Amino acid sequence: MDLFVDGHAHDCRPGPDETLDDVLELVRRGNQSSHRAILGLACDGIDILGDDLNSYLTAPARKFERIDVHTGMPDVLISHALAEAARILDVAESERAQVVDMFIKGKTGDGIILLGTCLSRWFQINEAISKSLGLIGVIPGAFEVDLESLASALDPVSRKLGEIKSAVQSQDYVALADILEYEFNDVTNCWRKVIEAMLGQVGAAQ
Numbered sequence: 001m002d003l004f005v006d007g008h009a010h011d012c013r014p015g016p017d018e019t020l021d022d023v024l025e026l027v028r029r030g031n032q033s034s035h036r037a038i039l040g041l042a043c044d045g046i047d048i049l050g051d052d053l054n055s056y057l058t059a060p061a062r063k064f065e066r067i068d069v070h071t072g073m074p075d076v077l078i079s080h081a082l083a084e085a086a087r088i089l090d091v092a093e094s095e096r097a098q099v100v101d102m103f104i105k106g107k108t109g110d111g112i113i114l115l116g117t118c119l120s121r122w123f124q125i126n127e128a129i130s131k132s133l134g135l136i137g138v139i140p141g142a143f144e145v146d147l148e149s150l151a152s153a154l155d156p157v158s159r160k161l162g163e164i165k166s167a168v169q170s171q172d173y174v175a176l177a178d179i180l181e182y183e184f185n186d187v188t189n190c191w192r193k194v195i196e197a198m199l200g201q202v203g204a205a206q
Contacts, residue, residue, distance in 0.1 A: 002067070003027075004068045019060060020061050024057070035073065042070075044066055075202045078198065082202075092121040096180055100180050104177060125191055150194055150197060
């Protein structure tokens with residue numbers, strides 16, 4: 001088994017009972033002084049992401065011929081991701097107002113098309129926040145705030161997006177316009193609150 005960390009070969013000879021997670025733990029320990037964190041993982045050329053990760057971590061390390069680990073400074077990554085999420089949110093807010101205006105004027109088709117763009121942007125924002133929440137715990141000195149409370153602050157987001165999906169499926173454009181015009185501000189405020197809280201904590205840790 002060959003181990004590469006950020007493109008550099010590392011001597012690693014795992015025992016028969018050692019798992020992929022055991023190998024990654026060696027990398028984590030080696031990065032403690034530099035405060036770098038594992039940001040990406042590939043096994044035999046396959047990127048390991050999301051739900052697949054847990055099943056791979058428990059697999060014997062010797063099962064793989066090559067393991068590539070990518071590390072980086074999580075605070076820098078989080079700052080960039082959340083700053084971009086805030087920018088996308090501003091753009092989506094402008095587009096949301098246009099969607100409402102289109103629905104009011106009876107331009108339903110155009111409104112639905114632009115709403116699709118908004119939904120794509122909202123998904124990007126949620127992804128950036130979710131991934132940042134997963135990374136921020138590894139930053140030394142970050143987060144005196146309870147991560148679970150921040151995650152739960154996003155609950156209204158999921159509920160409101162679900163209501164939008166239901167209104168689209170039932171073609172209830174009156175309800176859809178009302179949600180977007182009068183109720184979606186709560187969602188926007190949730191996103192802004194969490195983004196600002198995380199950026200503040202990352203800045204304090206730096």
